[in-house]
Amino acid sequence: MSVYNAPLNDMRFILTDVFKAHEFWQNNDNLSHVDMETVDMILEEMAKLSKNVLLPINRSGDEEGATFQGDGVVTTPEGFKEAYNQYAESGWVGLGGNPEYGGQGFPKMVTMLTEEMIFTTNQSFALYPNLTVGATLCLNAAASEEQKKTYLEKMYSGEWSGTMCLTEPHAGTDLGIIKTKAEPNGDGSFDISGTKIFITGGEHDLTENIIHLVLxxxxDAPAGSKGISLFVVPKFLVNxxxxxxxxxxxxxxxxEHKMGIKASATCVMNFDNAKGWLVGAENTGLSSMFIMMNYERVTMGLQGLGGSELAYQNAALYAVDRAQGRSDTQFQSPEKPADxxxxxxxxxxxxxxxKVNSEASRCFAMYVAKQLDAEKFSTDPEAAQIAAARVALLTPVAKAFLxxxxxxxxxxxxxxxxxxxxxxEWGMEQIVRDTRIAQIYEGANGIQALDLLGRKVARNDGKYVTNFLGEIRDYIDSMQADHGIKQATLGAADTVEELTKTVLANISTRKNxxxxxxxxxxxxxxxxxxxxxFAMMVEAADGKEGEFYTNKAKLADYFVGRVLPRIDAHAQMVQAGSDPMMNFDLDYFNVAVS
Ligand SMILES: Cc1cc2nc3c(=O)[nH]c(=O)nc-3n(C[C@H](O)[C@H](O)[C@H](O)COP(=O)(O)OP(=O)(O)OC[C@H]3O[C@@H](n4cnc5c(N)ncnc54)[C@H](O)[C@@H]3O)c2cc1C
Incomplete structure (x- = not known):
């Protein structure tokens, strides 16, 4: 079985030393109820639950998988129901939920860390509550008061779960061509008919009701994505x-029978004149759904981080133990046949x-979480607006790059x-298989990149990027630490600025x-x-005593010397443009005729 110890010291370092969460919460009226002592307790509790309850059923869940019993019945692997009950009864599903409807109101800066831990120890399990959390965010933002009262409390308590039903056999990335129909009944309800595929947690035995959010x-809806509406469609109607x-x-x-996350039930869902109710206004379904999808996208970044962290912890332990060959510089264990x-x-x-990836991606996810919290909770409209622009720019990066x-x-x-x-035997191949899906769902990573460059960069003439680069340069200017990361970050900022200019200059003449x-x-x-x-982590560690802090600077050295130079290769590829792939005739790919 894999081993795991929650990296609580790293989490606290990022939360308190790097992002000064306590100050952020104290200075924000809407978050002043959050204090470090409580957050510490939350993290400790989740560390225990993840290690002692979720990790032990990770491997067995993969081997048994979710099973379709026929007649619409889906069961989760042994131990999942007990683990879910414990998870829900301890209040974890509603940790970040709206307190008006029974949620606990904790900010994303806290929930992202608990999400990291459950994704690290059991990616399949994590998906069940996380889809519910995403659905509650969507309902909280777009649903009527009556709908919120009907659904939110039971979803926050974990008694009911949630899904996101977008994909159809012929419509994945292109949701504008979905065929699922909603016929009005004249009493406020609609009859929903159609087939949705790949629905995570579409059916299972963990909760007494499942609340489907269906596009x-x-x-008479307009064609394309402008004609999509969102409906809440419960498995059991609610009296x-x-x-x-x-x-x-x-x-x-x-x-579905899948490469990984086998304990997560990925369902084909048939809606046959199922009763549903409109959420938000007609034809605005996609923007409401984006509330859920944006949340899920950052969460997918955390799924990646979880895979990376579990893989690192197990590989590091193995590498210290496994003896093969002699060290080039010295024999560390001359009494043994190998080092x-x-x-x-x-x-x-x-x-x-x-290790670089785990530390940088955790820090980046926390940066995005802080922006999400500032957007949601800030009492200063200007600060909220700046944060919203950062969230828009960085969400596709948090999903796809991470x-x-x-x-x-x-x-x-x-x-x-x-x-x-x-x-x-060692569980490593499962981590690879489980982590792979995060690049595909919630919008394939290529589509995330298009969102970044097309919508968030080109469509506003590079304004979001320019502002972000300004923030980075100001930060580097203000740093006290003397470290190569400063120059390296300024160089990287220049590279991205140059690339942005190149692409913006080329798009009018080059279609692709x-x-x-x-x-x-x-x-x-x-x-x-x-x-x-890394610049922020180096600065936060600067002048502090102990290996924990000096190692932050060493890891930044490794990043500057051995990882960051890849930016130049990507820059060259952007400069080469799209001609190298568009130069081919279509026939070149039509292998059926050659
Ligand atoms: C395990 C699993 C769980 C899932 N869970 C859910 C869920 O809960 N709810 C839900 O609704 N869906 C879910 N999905 C569906 C998932 O979100 C889609 O598979 C994904 O969005 C891609 O859609 P697609 O598979 O139809 O691929 P396609 O849209 O056919 O794309 C195929 C490839 O073409 C590329 N491509 C497509 N269009 C363009 C373009 N315009 N420009 C450049 N490249 C393009 C894509 O990047 C991709 O690489 C799940 C899928 C899986 C496998």
């Missing part, structure tokens, strides 16, 4: 007194790549095990420029973000 089209009523006409048709592989520089390279780098980290750590990483350059632009941008995070 569908009303009869006026809040008790469960009759079974709605919807059911799971089957579940531990951790002495080899190349093994350290793999471990440090993963999950791309996470998969790399899990593979590096698997490699540390040699052949033992490829076989099941955004589509062809987006992923490399996003990677260059992501490395800049990591560099900024």
């Amino acid at each position: 569908a089209k009303t009869p 006026e007194d809040g008790s469960l009523g009759e079974r709605n006409t919807l059911a799971a048709g089957s579940i 531990a592989i951790v002495h080899h520089a190349d093994v350290r390279r793999m471990l440090l790549n993963a 999950t791309d780098k996470a998969l790399e980290a899990t593979i590096d750590c698997q490699q540390v095990f040699g052949g033992h990483g490829y076989v099941r 420029e955004i589509n062809g350059c987006a992923v490399d632009y996003m990677h260059a941008f992501g490395y800049l973000c990591y560099s900024y995070m």
Whole structure:
């Protein structure tokens, strides 16, 4: 079984030393109820639950998987129901929920850390409550008062769970072409009919009711994404007194057999004149759903971080123990036939790549979480607006860059095990398989990159980026620490500025420029973000005594020397533009005729 110890010291360092969360909470009337002592307790409790309850069913959950029993019945693997009950009864689902409806009102800066821990120890399990949390965010923002009263409390308590039903067999990225129909009944309800696929937690045995948030089209809806409406469609209808009523006409048709996250039920959901109710105004469904999707996108970044962290912890332990070959510089264990592989520089390279990723991505997720909290809770409208712009710019990076780098980290750590990483025994191949999905769902990473370069950069003429670069440069100017990360970050900022100018200059003449350059632009941008995070960590550690702090500077050295130079390769690829892929005729790819 994998081992895990929650990196609480790293989490506290980021929360308090780097981002000064306590000051942020005290200076914000809407968050003044949050204090470090309580947060510490929350983190300690989640560390225990993750390690003692979720991790032990991670491997068995993968082996047993979720199962479709026929007749719409889906069961989760052994131990999941007990673990879920414990999770829900301890109040974890509603930790960040709206207190008016029974939530506990903790900011994202706190919930992101608890989410990291559950994703680290059991990615499949984490998806069940996280989809519910996403659905409550959407309902809280877009639903009527009556709908909030009907659903939120039971969802925060974990008695009911939530889903997000977007994808259809022919419509994944392009939701504008969905076919699911919503016919008005004249009494405020609609009949929803259609098939949704790949629905996470669409059916399972963990909760007594499942609240589906479904995208569908009303009869006269405009074509494309402007004609999408959002509906709340419960598995069991809810009586006026809040008790469960009759079974709605919807059911799971089957579940998918997948590469990873096997204990998470990924369902085909058939809606057959199921009763649903409009959430928000007609034809505004996509923007309401984006509230959920944006939240989920940052959470997917945390899924990646979880995979990266678990892989690192296990690989580091293995590398200290596994003895192969002699160290190039010294024999560390002359009394033994071989030295531990951790002495080899190349093994350290793999471990440090993963460590860099875990530390930088946790810090970046916390940075985005702070912006999310400032947007949501700030009493100063200007501060809230600046934060909202940062959230818009950085959400696709938090989703796509963090999950791309996470998969790399899990593979590096698997490699540390040699052949033992490829076989099941050590659990490393499961981490790789589980983490892979985070690059695909919630909008494939290529689409996230398009969102960054197309919507967030090009559409506003680079304004969001310019402001972000200004913030980074001001921060570096203000730093007291004397470290190479300062110059490196300024260089990375110049690179991203140059790339932004190049792309903006080219798009009027080259049609495919955004589509062809987006992923490399996003990677260059992501490395800049990591560099900024290392600058903050170095500054926070500067002058403090102890290895914990001096190691922050050493890890930043590794990042500057061995990771950040990749930004130049991505920059060159952006500069090469889209011609190298668009030069081919269509026939070149039409392998059926060659
Ligand atoms: C395990 C699992 C769980 C899921 N959970 C849910 C869920 O709970 N709810 C839900 O609604 N959906 C869910 N999904 C669906 C998931 O969000 C989609 O699979 C994903 O958004 C991609 O859609 P697609 O599979 O149809 O791929 P497609 O849209 O067909 O895309 C295929 C490829 O083409 C690329 N591409 C598409 N359009 C463009 C473009 N314009 N420019 C450049 N490249 C493009 C994509 O990046 C991708 O690489 C889940 C999927 C899986 C596998």
